[in-house]
Amino acid sequence: MKESLTDHNMNGNLYKKNKLAILALLVTILLFLPFFAGFFGNAWIRILAFSLLYVMLALGLNIVVGYAGLLDLGYVAFYAVGAYFYALVTSPHLHEQFVFINQLFTVGFGLNSLSIIFMAAVLAAFFGILLGFPILKLRGDYLAIVTLGFGEIIRIFLNNLNSPINLTNGPQGIGSIEPISMFGVNFSSSLEIGSLTIPSVQLHYYIFLLFSIIIVVCSFRLENSRIGRAWLAVREDEIAAKSMGINTRNMKLLAFSLGASFGGISGAMFAAFQGFVSPESFVLMESIIIVAMVVLGGLGNVYGVILGAIVLYAIPEVLRLTARPIQDAIFGFEVIAPEALRMLIFGVSMVLIMLYRPNGIFPRVARGNG
Numbered sequence: 001m002k003e004s005l006t007d008h009n010m011n012g013n014l015y016k017k018n019k020l021a022i023l024a025l026l027v028t029i030l031l032f033l034p035f036f037a038g039f040f041g042n043a044w045i046r047i048l049a050f051s052l053l054y055v056m057l058a059l060g061l062n063i064v065v066g067y068a069g070l071l072d073l074g075y076v077a078f079y080a081v082g083a084y085f086y087a088l089v090t091s092p093h094l095h096e097q098f099v100f101i102n103q104l105f106t107v108g109f110g111l112n113s114l115s116i117i118f119m120a121a122v123l124a125a126f127f128g129i130l131l132g133f134p135i136l137k138l139r140g141d142y143l144a145i146v147t148l149g150f151g152e153i154i155r156i157f158l159n160n161l162n163s164p165i166n167l168t169n170g171p172q173g174i175g176s177i178e179p180i181s182m183f184g185v186n187f188s189s190s191l192e193i194g195s196l197t198i199p200s201v202q203l204h205y206y207i208f209l210l211f212s213i214i215i216v217v218c219s220f221r222l223e224n225s226r227i228g229r230a231w232l233a234v235r236e237d238e239i240a241a242k243s244m245g246i247n248t249r250n251m252k253l254l255a256f257s258l259g260a261s262f263g264g265i266s267g268a269m270f271a272a273f274q275g276f277v278s279p280e281s282f283v284l285m286e287s288i289i290i291v292a293m294v295v296l297g298g299l300g301n302v303y304g305v306i307l308g309a310i311v312l313y314a315i316p317e318v319l320r321l322t323a324r325p326i327q328d329a330i331f332g333f334e335v336i337a338p339e340a341l342r343m344l345i346f347g348v349s350m351v352l353i354m355l356y357r358p359n360g361i362f363p364r365v366a367r368g369n370g
Contacts, residue, residue: 030209034202045201047317049273051310052208053266058293058309059215059302060262065291066300066364067228068255069235071144073287074131074151078260080158080282081127082120082267084168087277089116090178097166113180117268124264125257127154132256136249139238151287159279173278180207180272187272204273211269215262219302222258231255232300289313296353298360307361316342 037044057079064072088094089109095102111119135146162170179188179200187207191198222228230251233241242248271277289312297308323338336344353361 034205038199038202042199042201043321045199045205047314047321049201049205049208050317051314052205052212053270053273054290054293054309054313055212055306056208056215056262056266056269057290058297058305059219060259060266061290062219062294062300062302062305063222063231063259063262064255065294066305067223067231067235068252069231070252070255071140071147071291072256072259073144073148073284073291074154075147075259075263075290076282076284076287077131077151077154078124078127078263079267079270079286080154080279081124081260082264083271083277083281084158084174084267085120085123085264086116086268086271087174087177088167089119090272091174091176093169093174093176113178113182113272117265120268121261121264124267125261128256128258128260129253131260132253136252148284148287151282151284155279155282155284158282168279171279173276173280175276177271177275177277179275180204180269182207208269211265215265216302216306223300223302227251227254235300292350296350296360298362298364300364301360301362304360304362304364312346316346319345 034045034048037048057075060078061072061075064070064075089111090113095105095108131147131150135143138146158168159171161168162172168174179186181187185191185203187203188200190200191203230241230246233244233246234248234251238248241251270281274281293308293312294305295308296304296312297306298304319342320338323336323341324334327334327336357363
């Protein structure tokens with residue numbers, strides 16, 4: 001008996017050591033990856049940065065779709081809310097359009113980037129609750145249609161709120177957005193550390209990586225919490241969950257609000273990175289792609305969702321850069337336009353995954369009682 005307990009403890013310690021070693025290796029790779037990608041140009045670092053942005057978005061939607069089982073086709077609305085909030089607070093647009101704001105805040109709103117990102121998350125969470133209240137009793141296709149409509153309503157509002165009061169500047173979008181300034185570093189310019197120069201795009205990669213890690217940790221903590229187990233119960237059988245004393249209404253609202261807050265954070269960081277936002281960045285196709293990331297990776301599986309986000313964003317963008325040179329090298333001319341090739345591979349890969357891995361690349365493993 002003692003020997004078996006000793007063996008069990010040794011195996012447990014070995015597992016922890018292996019896990020820590022793998023984690024340390026992964027962190028090292030992620031830290032040095034942009035330096036390697038930088039040899040091929042900043043466009044490759046930009047792909048890495050946006051991949052992390054989509055990881056945050058996919059993990060936010062995973063709370064709603066993967067944990068709580070609520071199909072949301074309008075998730076891009078929360079992304080837009082966060083982006084436009086950051087844009088309105090940090091750009092000169094409101095001061096130019098509204099005299100009273102210019103008089104009250106003559107030198108700007110005086111908020112730092114971190115507080116604005118946090119406020120964007122709170123505002124997006126409020127919109128998540130606003131969406132959740134009217135649709136608490138809807139399921140399946142009806143829920144999907146209503147959330148799809150919500151996303152389109154937000155986009156249409158952003159596209160038309162330039163008259164009679166110019167709040168969003170309509171289809172022209174909002175520019176001159178201030179970059180992120182955090183930890184004493186202005187992310188719009190390169191950072192000099194001795195003889196090492198870290199360009200602006202690489203700095204954005206690191207701040208995206210930091211927030212991605214925070215969201216991943218939050219996702220794991222939520223999954224293993226009482227709230228996560230309640231979401232899983234609602235997802236598997238709402239009637240049974242309600243009969244066991246779970247307040248399904250509050251659980252659904254919490255899922256919508258927390259998932260939306262992650263979208264708000266992503267949107268704020270997107271606005272800061274781009275320096276410009278317009279309604280064209282928040283079309284329905286964006287929501288569909290984010291849903292596809294979650295489904296492709298595996299509903300409710302954090303590792304799978306991360307992989308799905310990277311695969312569905314990074315591979316098409318890599319093809320954008322490499323499709324034409326590869327075709328020129330092989331055939332001497334362009335056979336298929338890069339955009340068409342991207343969508344072709346995207347469609348074929350989704351069909352194959354749904355045929356051979358219908359539960360995603362890394363499906364969620366059901367936990368037994370033993």
